[in-house]
Amino acid sequence: MTVKTLVILLLTFLLSTATLLVSQDAVVKKSTSTDHLFSSHSLLRAPAHSGYRAPVANSAIYQFATVDYPGASGTYVFAENAGGTFVGTFGYDFEKADGFTYRNGVYATLDYTEALATALTGINTAGQIVGYYQDSLFLVHGLLYDGGTFTSFDAPGASATFAYDINDSGEIVGMYLDSSQHEHGFIDDGGSFTTLDYPGGSDTVLTGINLAGTIVGYWNSDNQGINYFHGFSYSGGVFTPVDFPRSNGTAVMGINDAGMITGYCNDRNDVTHGFLYSNGIYNSLDVPGANATELMRSKKGNLIDGVYFDALNEAHGISVRHQQGSQITPNPNTIF
Numbered sequence: 001m002t003v004k005t006l007v008i009l010l011l012t013f014l015l016s017t018a019t020l021l022v023s024q025d026a027v028v029k030k031s032t033s034t035d036h037l038f039s040s041h042s043l044l045r046a047p048a049h050s051g052y053r054a055p056v057a058n059s060a061i062y063q064f065a066t067v068d069y070p071g072a073s074g075t076y077v078f079a080e081n082a083g084g085t086f087v088g089t090f091g092y093d094f095e096k097a098d099g100f101t102y103r104n105g106v107y108a109t110l111d112y113t114e115a116l117a118t119a120l121t122g123i124n125t126a127g128q129i130v131g132y133y134q135d136s137l138f139l140v141h142g143l144l145y146d147g148g149t150f151t152s153f154d155a156p157g158a159s160a161t162f163a164y165d166i167n168d169s170g171e172i173v174g175m176y177l178d179s180s181q182h183e184h185g186f187i188d189d190g191g192s193f194t195t196l197d198y199p200g201g202s203d204t205v206l207t208g209i210n211l212a213g214t215i216v217g218y219w220n221s222d223n224q225g226i227n228y229f230h231g232f233s234y235s236g237g238v239f240t241p242v243d244f245p246r247s248n249g250t251a252v253m254g255i256n257d258a259g260m261i262t263g264y265c266n267d268r269n270d271v272t273h274g275f276l277y278s279n280g281i282y283n284s285l286d287v288p289g290a291n292a293t294e295l296m297r298s299k300k301g302n303l304i305d306g307v308y309f310d311a312l313n314e315a316h317g318i319s320v321r322h323q324q325g326s327q328i329t330p331n332p333n334t335i336f
Helices: 013-014 033-037
Strands: 062-065 074-080 086-091 097-101 106-110 116-124 129-134 140-146 151-155 160-166 174-175 183-189 192-196 204-209 215-220 230-235 238-242 248-257 263-268 272-277 281-283 292-300 303-309 315-322
Touching: 074 116, 086 129, 086 315, 116 272, 129 174, 140 174, 140 183, 174 215, 183 292, 248 281
Parallel strands: 074 292, 074 315, 097 116, 116 160, 140 160, 160 204, 183 204, 204 248, 230 248, 248 292, 272 292
Antiparallel strands: 062 315, 074 086, 074 303, 086 097, 086 116, 097 106, 116 129, 129 140, 129 160, 140 151, 160 174, 174 183, 174 204, 183 192, 204 215, 215 230, 215 248, 230 238, 248 263, 263 272, 263 292, 272 281, 292 303, 303 315
């Protein structure tokens, strides 16, 4: 399977099972800024009829809770902060996708004013929220929600800007598209933008940043032929590869203040699995019975947020709790 471009969230993928799947023979061409919002974001997703199910060998005990916006056709959860506020996006139909927050059992829609579509993708301890939206001219801009006020921003020279995460220092990371529709990572520190691209990569997306300033993301190269994506972390001027062993593509989505990395990857049967990476050890983590599991971030202690796709390929937000005291047993070799 080949994929040309991957963006973390493409809003209407939540609303159509047809757009959730990428066939094994398909080639996804470089998208326009509008395509990034309105087509499938899938990382080398397996066809729905795949009968393969990966065994879970972890000895750790996990509890799974669904976080679905009431009545929505699909829900995607990106993060939960230390105060227990979730952020994500949902949709009812094919016309619009909305951002939302969830706290203490209460769901609330949160959209950029007069936006055609909104995605909320990151939140820090102070409750500052980042994401992106599409305006009436179908242009995509980054957004910051702070103290009840939205602020729109764009990376310099960008044709589209996508903000994905914010740390407790207020540093924002994400991706922008240039005039050739190539993806570049950016860091926004108080309005001062820095481009950060993986060496030799034609496309780079920054997806997470912790308080120490360690950044994670994924990259791809036009020269690879098969165009699988590769994860990485970046700290102190050094890029470090983060690829789940023997996988057919790895997307790193987040890093917490303890240094634990979360993301998802595809096995040799093109089935998508969530994974954790900490202290040099990779572990797979799947929602039982799911067609696919994608882990996003783990900002609140032992809680991990993400999405799974059920037997009908409908998207459901999840919160995964790692029971304190249970041990995680290394198992990078059991499913690939």
